[in-house]
Amino acid sequence: MTNDVENWITSGEGQAFLREAGLKEGHQVLDLGAGEGHYTIPAAQVVGSKGRVYALDQDRVPLKRLMEEAQKHALKNIFPVQAQAERLSSDWKANAFDVVLIYDMVHFLEADERADLYRGVFELLKSGGLLSVYPKHNRQDLPMFKLAQLDLDDVAEEIEQQGFDTESRLYRRLIHDEHYDQGYVLNFRKNKPGPS
Numbered sequence: 001m002t003n004d005v006e007n008w009i010t011s012g013e014g015q016a017f018l019r020e021a022g023l024k025e026g027h028q029v030l031d032l033g034a035g036e037g038h039y040t041i042p043a044a045q046v047v048g049s050k051g052r053v054y055a056l057d058q059d060r061v062p063l064k065r066l067m068e069e070a071q072k073h074a075l076k077n078i079f080p081v082q083a084q085a086e087r088l089s090s091d092w093k094a095n096a097f098d099v100v101l102i103y104d105m106v107h108f109l110e111a112d113e114r115a116d117l118y119r120g121v122f123e124l125l126k127s128g129g130l131l132s133v134y135p136k137h138n139r140q141d142l143p144m145f146k147l148a149q150l151d152l153d154d155v156a157e158e159i160e161q162q163g164f165d166t167e168s169r170l171y172r173r174l175i176h177d178e179h180y181d182q183g184y185v186l187n188f189r190k191n192k193p194g195p196s
């Protein structure tokens with residue numbers, strides 16, 4: 001683990017960022033493409049013992065590292081799941097999650113897979129639930145793979161097409177891979193309440 005990641009996790013910076021995005025104590029969270037847990041660990045710290053974070057990744061190796069890290073931090077509320085994010089299990093109850101995180105992952109997916117992903121997430125989220133996306137590697141930020149031709153507005157539009165309402169766009173210091181980086185996180189709600 002690099003000094004940046006260590007600092008992100010131990011200083012509370014990761015937790016502060018996720019709280020600002022909308023995570024709260026007691027939340028049920030699904031972290032898709034969780035990797036080694038640079039967002040899973042602070043998410044588990046925010047939701048506390050009454051909450052849970054399911055860390056889903058297609059690859060067993062980062063999940064193993066993530067669980068070693070969880071143990072180091074005495075976190076018992078992280079549950080690893082090895083699966084494809086674009087084929088979310090129907091074993092999970094619909095409307096089960098308060099928050100879904102998709103950080104630095106959608107650039108691996110083709111357009112039809114991204115549509116399946118967002119549709120699946122919409123089903124699993126509770127009404128009013130939060131979808132938070134860090135679409136790294138889009139046209140405006142180190143373009144790569146399947147997002148290279150899309151800018152942030154295109155990514156937001158794809159997600160809105162699956163029924164989500166845009167809530168906010170945060171430009172913040174984030175962890176990307178092993179280091180600090182500035183980037184945009186897009187936040188959406190399922191059934192955002194209208195102005196009262």
Ligand SMILES: C[S@@+](CC[C@H](N)C(=O)[O-])C[C@H]1O[C@@H](n2cnc3c(N)ncnc32)[C@H](O)[C@@H]1O
Pocket residue numbers: 032033034035036037038039056057058059062083084085086102103104105108109175177
């Ligand atoms: C660049 S890492 C990001 C990890 C973490 N979300 C973060 O931001 O630090 C991307 C992760 O997504 C996983 N991944 C890629 N495609 C996936 C898919 N279709 N389903 C599930 N996981 C996937 C990879 O195995 C990898 O661990």
